[in-house]
Amino acid sequence: MNSYENGKQIREQMVGKEKSQEISDSLSDIAPIIDEKVLLLFDENQKRSIISMKQREMLTLTTLATQGDTSYQLDFHIQASLNAGLTKEEIVEVFVHSLPYIGFPKTLNAIAVARKVFATR
Incomplete structure (x- = not known):
């Protein structure tokens, strides 16, 4: 699984699939890059298990x-x-x-x- 997909899975665990998709949809037509960066950050932060x-x-x-x-x-x-x-x-x-x-x-x-x-x- 790549970092984007892992970040997406983490966000779905955080707030559920429906809310996660709602967030992606709200950004897809105006700033999809922000959604991508957020998901990559979720992945990166979760790699740190301290x-x-x-x-x-x-x-x-x-x-x-x-x-x-x-x-x-x-x-x-x-x-x-x-x-x-x-x-x-x-x-x-x-x-x-x-x-x-x-x-x-x-x-x-x-x-x-x-x-x-x-x-x-």
């Missing part, structure tokens, strides 16, 4: 929350976090722990996205 997928997702949630205006990516990675084995409580705790460092607006935005994702599961 930290677990759960730990990777916790780090990703934190970095996305700190940036603000990342609701689409937070949605994706909250789903991926649940699929990696994080509980809803652990995901919320990531954002609660971030509060003194990133402030109320970014924390509340992240919690709002989490609430939306949790409601669908």
Whole structure:
């Protein structure tokens, strides 16, 4: 399996086949190269086995929350976090722990996205 196909398989494990295809479809007509680069990155990151997928997702949630205006990516990675084995409580705790460092607006935005994702599961 090549790096692209492996990255695609990893993304499907993260959020399911349907959501993964939805992402590819949303980029195919305007910027297919971005989808390709994302999949190659998923493959490359997974080759590094120093930290677990759960730990990777916790780090990703934190970095996305700190940036603000990342609701689409937070949605994706909250789903991926649940699929990696994080509980809803652990995901919320990531954002609660971030509060003194990133402030109320970014924390509340992240919690709002989490609430939306949790409601669908």
